[in-house]
Amino acid sequence: MNVNEQITTFLNSNLLDKYLIGQTTTSESVEVEHYINTYPEVKKVYEQLQDKLELSAQINAVKAPENALDNILNALEEETPVIPMQPKKPRKKWFSLAIAASVAALLFASSSAYLYVQNSNLSSENQVIVDEIFDLRSDIAKNNNRLNDILEQFKQLNNPETEKYVLQGNRSAKDLKTVAYINPKEKKSMIDVVSLPQLPDDQVYQIWADIQGKMVSLGILTEADRKLQEIPYTEDALGLSISVEPKGGSLERSNDTPVAEISLKLNE
Missing domain, CATH: 1.10.10 (Arc Repressor Mutant, subunit A)
Incomplete structure (x- = not known):
């Protein structure tokens, strides 16, 4: 001392x-x-x-x-x-x-x-500890939910009823690649965005389901979606396609020539 x-x-x-x-x-x-x-x-x-x-x-x-x-x-x-x-x-x-x-x-x-x-x-130290415990519990809950989602996704991927469909881009989008996983028995659909070519700021990629010739939107695809995620399941869908649409998406597919498309075997 x-x-x-x-x-x-x-x-x-x-x-x-x-x-x-x-x-x-x-x-x-x-x-x-x-x-x-x-x-x-x-x-x-x-x-x-x-x-x-x-x-x-x-x-x-x-x-x-x-x-x-x-x-x-x-x-x-x-x-x-x-x-x-x-x-x-x-x-x-x-x-x-x-x-x-x-x-x-x-x-x-x-x-x-x-x-x-x-x-x-x-009192201040106790409040800090209480806040930290609350944040920790919140993080644990979020991680548990995320873990449950991942386990559920793996369960769907390993389900023998789940069909895998790879959508490759055509000449207009050579580097585009997405993988769709569809389970008609569980009525679950998931998509994995592998790669998306760069688009102008006023355009987006939009995925569609073909139901008896009518194109139903399943959502917009972005670079941020490069992870396995759920998309709406569509009953009796004949195929999937991806088109380039104006920013914000469209209610109807405006492009008759999609940049990627694939037929589904769900009805076979």
């Missing part, structure tokens, strides 16, 4: 306060006097405490009534003559008691403030 840490530890021990009111043991007094004489910082704090205690003692002192002495002397003169004497200065014992009371008040105030600060800090 370095010097600064020793001084801080000493000042936090309240030995100076005990020393001022004469409550230290012999060994404690020797230790206090050593610190006062050795370290100017301690001496300065000691002198400041002395000044504060003396001021507090003077403020808290109860002043005797102005006529109290005269009244006592008059009462005594009725029986035996006395020679008036100058009032003595307050005894050191009274002064020490006043200082002790002031020290006790200061210690109580300091302890109350310290406990208040500690309680506030503890």
